[in-house]
Each structure stands twice: as C-alpha cells, then as structure tokens.
Amino acid sequence: MALYSIFVNGEVCIDPKLVRADDFFFSGIHLMGDASNAVGSNVITVTVVESPGFNTFRISRACIDFAPSAINPPHTHPRAIEILTVLKGSIEIGFVTSNHENHLITKDLQKGDVFLFLQGLVHFHRNIRNSYAHVIAALSSHNPGAITIVNAVFHSNLDIARELLAKAFQMDKNVVYQIQSKF
Amino acid sequence: MALYSIFVNGEVCIDPKLVRADDFFFSGIHLMGDASNAVGSNVITVTVVESPGFNTFRISRACIDFAPSAINPPHTHPRAIEILTVLKGSIEIGFVTSNHENHLITKDLQKGDVFLFLQGLVHFHRNIRNSYAHVIAALSSHNPGAITIVNAVFHSNLDIARELLAKAFQMDKNVVYQIQSKF
Amino acid sequence: MALYSIFVNGEVCIDPKLVRADDFFFSGIHLMGDASNAVGSNVITVTVVESPGFNTFRISRACIDFAPSAINPPHTHPRAIEILTVLKGSIEIGFVTSNHENHLITKDLQKGDVFLFLQGLVHFHRNIRNSYAHVIAALSSHNPGAITIVNAVFHSNLDIARELLAKAFQMDKNVVYQIQSKF
Amino acid sequence: MALYSIFVNGEVCIDPKLVRADDFFFSGIHLMGDASNAVGSNVITVTVVESPGFNTFRISRACIDFAPSAINPPHTHPRAIEILTVLKGSIEIGFVTSNHENHLITKDLQKGDVFLFLQGLVHFHRNIRNSYAHVIAALSSHNPGAITIVNAVFHSNLDIARELLAKAFQMDKNVVYQIQSKF
Amino acid sequence: MALYSIFVNGEVCIDPKLVRADDFFFSGIHLMGDASNAVGSNVITVTVVESPGFNTFRISRACIDFAPSAINPPHTHPRAIEILTVLKGSIEIGFVTSNHENHLITKDLQKGDVFLFLQGLVHFHRNIRNSYAHVIAALSSHNPGAITIVNAVFHSNLDIARELLAKAFQMDKNVVYQIQSKF
Amino acid sequence: MALYSIFVNGEVCIDPKLVRADDFFFSGIHLMGDASNAVGSNVITVTVVESPGFNTFRISRACIDFAPSAINPPHTHPRAIEILTVLKGSIEIGFVTSNHENHLITKDLQKGDVFLFLQGLVHFHRNIRNSYAHVIAALSSHNPGAITIVNAVFHSNLDIARELLAKAFQMDKNVVYQIQSKF
Numbered sequence A, B, C, D, E, F: 001m002a003l004y005s006i007f008v009n010g011e012v013c014i015d016p017k018l019v020r021a022d023d024f025f026f027s028g029i030h031l032m033g034d035a036s037n038a039v040g041s042n043v044i045t046v047t048v049v050e051s052p053g054f055n056t057f058r059i060s061r062a063c064i065d066f067a068p069s070a071i072n073p074p075h076t077h078p079r080a081i082e083i084l085t086v087l088k089g090s091i092e093i094g095f096v097t098s099n100h101e102n103h104l105i106t107k108d109l110q111k112g113d114v115f116l117f118l119q120g121l122v123h124f125h126r127n128i129r130n131s132y133a134h135v136i137a138a139l140s141s142h143n144p145g146a147i148t149i150v151n152a153v154f155h156s157n158l159d160i161a162r163e164l165l166a167k168a169f170q171m172d173k174n175v176v177y178q179i180q181s182k183f
Helices: A149-154 A162-169 A173-180 B149-154 B162-169 B173-180 C149-154 C162-169 C173-180 D149-154 D162-169 D173-180 E149-154 E162-169 E173-180 F149-154 F162-169 F173-180
Strands: A041-046 A060-066 A071-076 A082-088 A091-096 A104-109 A114-117 A122-127 A133-139 B041-046 B060-066 B071-076 B082-088 B091-096 B104-109 B114-117 B122-127 B133-139 C041-046 C060-066 C071-076 C082-088 C091-096 C104-109 C114-117 C122-127 C133-139 D041-046 D060-066 D071-076 D082-088 D091-096 D104-109 D114-117 D122-127 D133-139 E041-046 E060-066 E071-076 E082-088 E091-096 E104-109 E114-117 E122-127 E133-139 F041-046 F060-066 F071-076 F082-088 F091-096 F104-109 F114-117 F122-127 F133-139
Touching: A041 A071, A060 A071, A060 A122, A060 B082, A071 A149, A071 F162, A082 B060, A082 B133, A091 A114, A122 F149, A122 F162, A133 B082, A149 A173, A149 F122, A149 F149, A149 F162, A162 A173, A162 F071, A162 F122, A162 F149, B041 B071, B060 B071, B060 B122, B071 B149, B071 C162, B091 B114, B122 C149, B122 C162, B149 B173, B149 C122, B149 C149, B149 C162, B162 B173, B162 C071, B162 C122, B162 C149, C041 C071, C060 C071, C060 C122, C060 D082, C071 C149, C082 D060, C082 D133, C091 C114, C133 D082, C149 C173, C162 C173, D041 D071, D060 D071, D060 D122, D071 D149, D071 E162, D091 D114, D122 E149, D122 E162, D149 D173, D149 E122, D149 E149, D149 E162, D162 D173, D162 E071, D162 E122, D162 E149, E041 E071, E060 E071, E060 E122, E060 F082, E071 E149, E082 F060, E082 F133, E091 E114, E133 F082, E149 E173, E162 E173, F041 F071, F060 F071, F060 F122, F071 F149, F091 F114, F149 F173, F162 F173
Parallel strands: none
Antiparallel strands: A041 A060, A060 A133, A071 A122, A082 A114, A082 A133, A091 A104, A091 A122, B041 B060, B060 B133, B071 B122, B082 B114, B082 B133, B091 B104, B091 B122, C041 C060, C060 C133, C071 C122, C082 C114, C082 C133, C091 C104, C091 C122, D041 D060, D060 D133, D071 D122, D082 D114, D082 D133, D091 D104, D091 D122, E041 E060, E060 E133, E071 E122, E082 E114, E082 E133, E091 E104, E091 E122, F041 F060, F060 F133, F071 F122, F082 F114, F082 F133, F091 F104, F091 F122
16 A cells, blocks of 8 residues: 555654554564574564554564573664563573673563663573563664674674684684574 | 762763663562552552663653553653553553544553553543453653643642633533542 | 655655745734634644645744633643743743642743743643733744643543543543533 | 753753743843844844753744844854744845755745744845834754854954955955954 | 655655665765865765765765865855864864854864864865865764855855845945855 | 763763863874784774763764774674775675574775665674775764674673573584683
C-alpha cells in the first residue's frame, strides 16, 4: 500500500488521519520464546520493524527468556539506552566502559530489580540460577538496533579478512578460522 | 555532597569518574503497592527523581498495581511517550486525541499485550476483571512528569477560581465546590 | 498535488526548490474572532495545520480575543512551550505544576507583559476587566497541539465510561452524565 | 547568589524548587523604544539574557518600533527561527536564500500579517509608510543571538584587516576605511 | 528514480534496503580546485547536496585551496558548527561574536592546527604566506548551508533596495550601486 | 579552577564571558603518532576530553597513522557518526550492519576519498599498501567515545567470566584464556 512505501528515518510513515488503535498495539510478548539454541536465550522485540506505527515514537520494548545457565551474549544497541527489569529468576548483568578504561561493571539482579545500560556500550546477561529467568526491557528509540559482537565480527555474510582479525584479537589465524566456521 | 547540588535540566548531575553500578540500579519494582485508596491503584516510578544517576538518560520506568475494578484516572505525561505491557490480568486502556477531534480510542489488553501512548495525550487505565492486575511501563524521558487531571484542575494547593471552573466545565458553582472539597 | 501527499512527522512536506514567499506567510491574525460562545473567548492559530510550509520550523503563533469576563479554559499543549504577550486589556493567567505538588501559580498581566508556560502543564486565562482583551502567543513547535481538558475528558466523540469518570473525579454518576450531556 | 553562577549552555540555571511566577514573567514590551538612531528602529528582547529563568525553554520574544522610513538592517539569528507579526503600520520584509542561489524574497506586510524567517538566513525589515510601525516577534530559542551584518563585518571591536574586506567586497580600501570609521 | 523524489528535511531519502557502499562514499576531495577567481580560493564540499545518501547523517566535509594571499570571504553556516584543520601552509582565521559585543577573535594557524567555529557566526580565512595553502573542514550537519555575506547582501538575484543598504551600511547610495554592479 | 569543576553531559563547562581563542584551538594533529604497537596504527583525537572548550559543540576530530599493513581494529563510536578522508596512501575500510543481517561492506579508499560510518556500527581500517598511510576523520559529537571490541570483550580491567565468553564465541575456554592473557 502506498502509505507504507515512504521512508522517514529509514522507516515507513503512516498518514495520521488513518491511525487506528492497532497501530499502537502488539500482542504476545509474554509467550515463552524458543531458547533451545547455542546460548540458551531468546529475545522478542517490539520496535518499528515489527510495528510500523511506532515510527518517530522514540521508544520500544523487548522481552528475553533464559534457560538455566543461558547467556545473552555481549552486544550493543547503537541508537538506544536500555532499561531492564527482572520479572522472574536471577541474572547477572555486566557492561564495559569505553576506551581507554574498559572497566567491567557487573551486578546480580533479582525479581523486581531495574538496571540501565548506556547507549552503545557492550553489555551482556547471564542466568545464574538453575531455573528459567524472564526479563523485560525498554529502549529509548523506536529503532534501537542490536549488534551481537560475535556475529558482527566473526559471522558477517562475507568473512572479515582472517589476517585482520588475527592481528586485532592477537589470535592465530587458525583460531579465527575455527570461530568463523562455527555458524 | 557537592556533586549533588548542581542542576542540569533541573536535576542533579554526577561526576562520570565517580559513577558506580548502583547509580544505574533500582530495587523493588515488583513489590505490590498499597492500592487501598479511592481509585484502587498504585504507581511505583523509577525516574531521575528516585535515581539521580538517571539524569540525561532519556528513559524511566513505572509499575502499576490494580485492585479489582480499580482505575488509573485520566492523566498526561508532559515530557514522555509511554509504552505499557500487561504482566497480570486484563485492563482497558483509553486515550483521547487533541482538539478539535477529541476521538476516544479504547482497547482491552491481556497479559503480554503492549500499547503505546503519545506524548502529552490524556489517557487512563481500568481493571476489567474481578482480580488484581499488574502492568509495567517505560517512558521516553528520565523526567517524564505526570499530571493527574482531577488533581491539577480541582485539587491544586490553592483552588482555581470557582467561577472559572464553573464556566469551563459548564457546571454549577456548587458542583465545583463539592468536587474541590472532596480531597 | 503530489507534493502535498507525503507525510513527515505527520505533516506534508514541500519541495524546497518550489518554496515561495507565501509559504512563510499568513494574513488576518488581528481580526477579532467570534467570541460569542459559552466561554467568551476565541483563538486563531497559525500552525502547520493552517500553513503547510511551516512544517519542521519549530514555531507557530496564536491570537486570543476575550469578551468581558471571558475565560480560555484549562488546557495543555502536548508538544510546545508557550510565550504570551498582552496587547490589550488585563488578564489573569494561571498554571498548575505536575504531581505530586500541584501548585497553582497565578499572575495578573497588563498590556506589554510577557509570560511563559512550560510544555504540557495545565494552564488557563481569564479576562479580569469589563472590556475586551487581546493577547498574542508563540509556541515552540510548528505542530503544538492543544488539549482542552473538559473536551478531552467529558466531550470526546464517544463518552469515556461514566463509572471511570465518577471514580476519577469522585463525583456522582449523575453529575458526570450532566456534564457529558452539556455539549 | 550561588545558584546564578552555574552555566548550562552558557547560561545560568535555577534550582526548580525555588522557581517563582516572576521567573516566567517580563514587563514593558509595549513601551515605545528610543528609535532616534541612524537606522530609526529600536528592538526590545526578552531572552535568557534578560530573564535567566527562560534557560532551556527554547523560545523568546522581541518587539520592534520603526520611525517613518526606518529600517532594521540586514541581520541573522544564528540559533533560532523567527515568526513576526505586524501590530501597527506596514513594513516590507526581505530575506535572501543561501549560496549559490542568493534569491531575494520580499513581501509587504500589513497589520495582522504573520511571516516566518528560517534560521540563520540574512533578513531585514523596512517601514514603508510615513507613520510609526510596531511588530512583535517570537524566536525558537531562549538564546537566539543576533548578528547585525554591518556591525560584525565593519564595526567589530578590532577592525578586520582592510585588505581582506576590500577583496571580499571588491571595494577600494579607502571605502572600507570610510565605512569602518563611521561608528 | 522514485526513491529520489521524496523530501525529508528538504532532501531526498533512500530505502535502507537498497543502500550500497557508494552511498557513503565520495571521491576527489584532494584535487586542487580552480582558485583563479577574485578571492583566490576554492571550496569543494561533500554534503547531502552532492551525496543524497548523507541525508540525516548530521555531518559533512569541505576542502579549501588558497592561492598566495587568497581569502575565503566573511560567511556563516546557518545550520552547522565547523571544525577546520590546516593540511598545508599557514592561514589566519577570524570570527566575530554576535550583538552587542562584536568581538573579533583571530589566530594564525599552521599545519596540524585545529580550530572550531560556532554555528552561525561570521568567520573568514586568509592565506598569510606566499605559497598555496590547503585546509580540510568538517561541519556538524549533512546540510550545513553557507551564506557568503557579500553575495547575500550585495549580489542577490534581485538587488536589495539601495536606500536600505545605504542606511544600513551608512554608505552613499552611489557606493552601494558600485558594489552591487561589481558581479 | 572552579569553572572546570562543573559537569554538563559529564564534561566541564566554561563561562562564556571568559572564552578565548585558545578554547577553540588544538595544535599538532599532523604529527606522526607512534605506531610501533601490535596493530601498527596510532590515533590522535581532539575531543572534549583534550579540549574542554569543545563541550556542547557536537563535533570532534581524529587523525590516524598506519604503518605498512597496519590495522585499526574493529571498534564502534557509541555517540557519533564518523566521516573519514584519506590524506596519504590507500586503506581498505569495512563496516558490518546490525542484527540480523550482519552484512559486511568493504571498500578500498585512495587519497582524497571520503567515507562515512553510521553511529555505533562495528567498523575497521587496514593499510593495503607497503607504505605509510594517513587519514583524518571528523565525528558528530564533542564526546564520541570509542569502543575497541577486543579490549571491551577480552581485556577489561576485570575479566568477563570465561564460561560466558566461551559460550558467546563458541570457543574452548582455553582459547578464551589465551586471548585474555595476551595483553
């Protein structure tokens, strides 16, 4: 439909005269995601990508399920601050400050705890109990983006040159090759 | 402490060299609030007011508990968009568009449903089941503000002139007086 | 025309190569509006709604005429700060701060006085002389919006549930019904 | 007082707990300014410079009086859009678009006419009747700034090198000297 | 092509799915521009005007070549801060603060020196050696704009009224005429 | 000095009345940095960290020297877009789009080529010739930040738990240990 073929900030825009309640609505964020993968966690997001009506609204939402000892691997959100609340279980969160300090800050969170991650910083979560955990997060952009470090660096559609990664990570080229071929 | 006597955007500001994990942390948002009041609901907020470290972070959080048939009365957030998720029970939400249309838009939300309220619009929530409900919200400002309409109009510290309110609401002055004297 | 069917921030956008002086121009803001209504005042606005060329310009204008003892009823601007100047007569202005203080602040303004209202706060004006008054205002958005409280709460196109309003305003349901049926 | 020695955006900042109605108020903008100068016009401004409480409020106000055939010489506002309304008399306004078009756009305005000037563009006003004129303007910043071209280029506290100005304006150096020595 | 006929902030917008490396790329900024003109300098810019893919990216670039004793005449950038680095030779830079101080601040820059110009302020550059100079600048907008003062004031497509300029610059009307007729 | 002990956006702020030309100035960005390190490149930055006067100016600068076959390892700028220009030599640049595409986009740049990196995306540079290369960059923030991926993930002051990294990167824990112990 024509209304959905116009891009503002890289996203479609809706005629305000035609807006309906359902443009502000999304269902099913409480459903347990499928966490049977290598890291044991699953993320459901409600951003402008899933709900075009959210464009320009500067906020979005995510839920994460964690199997026992699951992790949400190190990642960044290039365009948003994140505020996280634990709804079930206990997780350890951590983030690392930028160059040149690279301070690691970690904290164990329980049900009802709220934590805030600054825009663009590398952060991660880890389930620290032998039971399922569930958290809900909000992000300060309708289009926060997410960059999982291992995917961006080692599993892009075309491989980054092995020599470059070996020098950057001070690894043997064979180790780079092994990581690249895992996915 | 000196660091907390400086105001930026009307809020204190912390020296980044002294920031600790606890500046990004708040505990206890899952605790059931005391909803034994006239409207039957209770709001817990985590904004720059409760957590000075949130200043400039453009996001905050709130939780609301609803007793059976409780309401969260008509209100606005002057500085934030709100994204709400139902965690327990069922609530009806509604908002009204601005002049001159004043369209009322309502929707019944169930567990796992997400809804978004535009900045500054009058909106409300109502528990539509005979059991407790619990929702979690995020707001797109560290200092969203909240204006409960009935309080701003009829229960300010000094009363707005009865003649003005009688004319504005097309009520008898005695009715204005009765509402003003309720609180 | 095609140029006017594209929406940016919910408003049309003009090709900069085709901009003319008249896109920045509006006429007739000094004309006395028809103030023969229930509140005795009339507002003329110059925003992106009346002048599509104002889109993205972050400013707009309004003029208000007041018959003797007229009021401009309690309202908010969800997307703008307002700066008001009295051009003729004397008016009382007032605004109420947000939860939980709800402080009422009022002041009598004379010709040449300037007053500023913060974004989203409930405010009102009242003619305090037995003659006509005229004020001019500017708002910090091309699309400031206006929400007249009584209209949003009691006179939306569909009525907000009487039970909810009775509980919110601690009124009898019959009183809610009377107010709702006035317009 | 300590509260006024802190600079945010280069301006003082007030503790929100101490804000009074007078922080949002300014008086006397209708008073006829002294227009007995070389250009015949006088500007009164209400910005954060005159009213510290306006800081961060993104709006300000100005009034201009014009003697017969007075001008407001070419100038720019580096940090604000301007919206102007004629309250008395008739003025010609003009602005020039930026490189490389440099299109001059002019219009004659009457009482009640509204015109908008884009941020940073060179613009000017001229009284086109043989009577006094009065206009009121709003600017989209609490700190809009104003750069009168002739003052910035020819009458800075230290003179810009005559060779540079002669080459820039393709004038004889003696003409530059004559203009520089006028003030 | 359809994608290039949509205007956002007055500029075309590209579908993010179709973005290629070349949308972020521009070639040839090191080429010596043709500085054989009245002021002896030449500017090459890389903004959204030359590279539509830069839209919304809030940054752009420029290079300037100076013949011996060349100048870059007084100008402003209405929508950007500028940060300049000298790559070859020595230049004097200057800027003038806004009303009412009009302070001239100048400095001689050598290879490797960095200087920053505030948004909208009148500034200029001058080659102070008898050899070519080359500088590179970045601007804090994809669409910074540039207003060369002499062109906006004296060489717009239609002439600004001679009476107005004579009064503004306190020049004889014949001098105004001479400057206007130079280009 | 007192003026430098106030934090706005986490950085000191200067009284505008005391600003001098040197607050906008930095020297020596052309000096060859010491590139005799593991990756063979050296970065010099001019941001609010080095020049407090740059605070709130939304722009900064960096220069990078590359020894033959040097790299600038994968990193992000959490608060800025980057625009890069090659001044000497040839470099390959690359960036990876965010989840879930993770497209690698690379390009070889020559002297005079300009390239733009989006905010927060992982990117890198590599000298592709057997001679020194030199590039200059501008960033769209006075405080852009830089996060070198390998340092944030494997070389923070306290080590991220080896189990978490092993699971995230699908590496053996011994490999994680080897990388962590390299620096």
